[in-house]
Amino acid sequence: MKKLLELACGLLSGLALFGIMVLTFFDVMGRKFANHSIPGSLEITELLMVVVIFGALPLVSNRGEHVEFDSLDPYLPGWLRKLQSVAVHLLCAVLLIGLGWLMLRTGAQFTETGETTAQLKIPKAPFIYGMGVLCALTGLVHLFMVAKPPVDRAEGEGAAL
Template identity: 50%
Template sequence: MLTFLDRALRWSTGLMAAMALFTIMWLTLVDVLGRKFLNHSVPGGLEITEVLMVVVIFGALPLVSWRGEHVVFDSLDAYVPSWMHRIQQRLVHLICAIVFAFMAKLMVQRADRFSEYGDITVYLQLPLSPVAWMMAIFLLVTALVHLVFVFVQPPEPPYHGATGEGTGS
């Protein structure tokens, strides 16, 4: 089951975040070349980049949580007994699941408000509610990832130690 979830997250949220980052790279290249050689930038390039950054950041959240690649403060781990370590991990995942679910609820409320008021971007006049809905979905998926880890041992993170060095995977 964990292999299926890993594959599903990589091919959904991970691929979406990677494609958005790749698009930002090309958009920036075209924008810079256009300004340098044609004295004309990409119309609405900043707004497109902002929306794509939302996809990169929020799209990567579930995968980062799944792979354990987030920032971890392990200063007190040496003082926590080994029998308590698993309880501590499950409690932290439960708290994270609750927090991410709450943020998803807030984002749903924000998306509804954007839709109700008809909020749009300034230049391209793109509606903001679909972006907020996407953020809510990614936050909810991240909450579900942490909820899974309350009951199932998470896969081993690819890097170990405070320096970020390790064997990798």
């Protein structure tokens, strides 16, 4: 399951980031050499950034690569660190699943009203639905992480590989 998560979310985020790179390249080249930019390039970039960020969110949580304040960890007893880890993962799970549910409701509202982007008239609902699903998936990742022991890191060390 972990491999599927990494493949799907990594591919989704990677392709969206590559799309931003290609779009920016051709937009800059068009402005530089043809004195004309790609119409709606800002809207497309914004939508692709949503895909990059929310597509990577489950991976960041699964790898423990999110920003954390761990200055006091060396001074806390093991049982308290375990309790803290469980509480943080449960809180993150509840908040992310709740946020996912709210986004799915918003996506349904956008579908009903036909909400689109201003310039290119791209429907917003699929992106909101995607954000909701990926938030809920990230919440599930945190639920699975409740059972894992807290990670010990050396000073200045990033997430373990």
